[in-house]
Amino acid sequence: MKRYFSAESEHGSSSSHGFSNDTIVLCFNSKSARDEYVSKSENLSCCKIAARDVTKEATNDNIKPHTFWGEFWGIIEYDKEINGCVGEVAVCNDSYSFGAERLYK
Numbered sequence: 160m161k162r163y164f165s166a167e168s169e170h171g172s173s174s175s176h177g178f179s180n181d182t183i184v185l186c187f188n189s190k191s192a193r194d195e196y197v198s199k200s201e202n203l204s205c206c207k208i209a210a211r212d213v214t215k216e217a218t219n220d221n222i223k224p225h226t227f228w229g230e231f232w233g234i235i236e237y238d239k240e241i242n243g244c245v246g247e248v249a250v251c252n253d254s255y256s257f258g259a260e261r262l263y264k
Contacts, residue, residue, distance in 0.1 A: 162186050162245065163193040164208045166216040168222020171204035184208070184217040184248040185241070186234050186262075213262065217248045224250045233259030 165185045182204075187193035197207050212214055214223075214232055224230035233251030237244055238243025251259035 163190045163199050164213050165193055166208045167202045167205035171202040175199040176204045178218050183204055183215055184213055184244040188245050189243050213248055226243045229253050232262040234262055235259045
């Protein structure tokens with residue numbers, strides 16, 4: 160299943176780009192849902208990103224999965240209801256309580 164992604168500063172707004180180290184990456188199930196979200200977002204930092212750039216954008220303050228510890232890039236439930244949004248990309252592990260879906264299968 161093809162996924163589509165957006166990135167934005169968690170503290171961005173209509174008057175501020177926010178911070179460079181608090182980027183959240185959202186995953187969508189369709190290109191049209193992602194494009195609609197980005198076009199309607201009031202967050203100045205909100206933009207479309209290519210699938211190849213997901214982990215680069217989601218890496219904040221050098222937070223990356225430690226595969227030796229069983230961590231992986233996953234998609235977790237996002238706390239806001241957004242049409243077509245599957246979830247947020249985050250570092251997860253097998254005991255993650257929210258049932259993370261692996262980004263790469």
